[in-house]
Amino acid sequence: MPPVQNSNDKFRWIVETGWKGLCPRCGKGHMFKSWLKVTDTCECCGLDYRFAAPDDGPAFFSLCLIALPLIFIVVWIQVAYNPPIWVHLVTSVPIMVAGCLLPLRPIKGWLVASQYVNRSQEAGTERLWNQLHGRTRGSNFDD
Template identity: 35%
Template sequence: MPETGNPKSEGQPETASAALFGLCPRCGAKTLFDGMAKFAPRCRSCGLDYSQFNVGDGPAAFLTLIVGTIVAVLAIWLQLSFEPPFWVHAVLWIPVTTVLVIGGLRVAKAWLLGAEYRRRAGEGRIKD
């Protein structure tokens, strides 16, 4: 049975702040991540098992479309406005894309895990 809590419990962070800062959706401790975009196995503070949540590839798919659109539009605008040499695009857009993808993936995954926790999302199990 998944561990879920009351969505209005004290100590629970708002969804946006939990996503931005990697906070546990149950207690608000900064224990959600164990690396850049990898979830910790469980909260070191309250013991919430993060492995019960299935975030999947949804955040990565949406992020690919969003970041790709932003970078492509900005690169086209830069090229049409200033016509810089190719190396300027490489030096500019590779780091920008990397930062947006890693930072965005971290926020998107945390947001989705928090949403699953608050809505008590499950994997379609038949209850006994």
């Protein structure tokens, strides 16, 4: 279990392990087996990553936090300087692509670590998960 005593420790642990792509249980193993593919289990502590379901969260945060501000900058450049289209093709397009794709992995790691530390699951699915994984009532996915 992560060294979490209070909400500040919890947040620090989520950021540290999630953004670095480390196992949220032990902080040593790797969370990813490829760029955005979450590994099946941690090679150090054996954490089963079947609980991880960040879905479209990384794309949503990347678009909202990065793409929208970049779009405003590109539009401002267009309105203020009216450069030819080739300037946007050479500068704006690569900046938009890199700005949206590069943060996907750290954001996904942050969401997976957050799900683990906060023991997140869909409402009403605890009994089903316990049946699927042979757990007794009240146990968590960390056991």
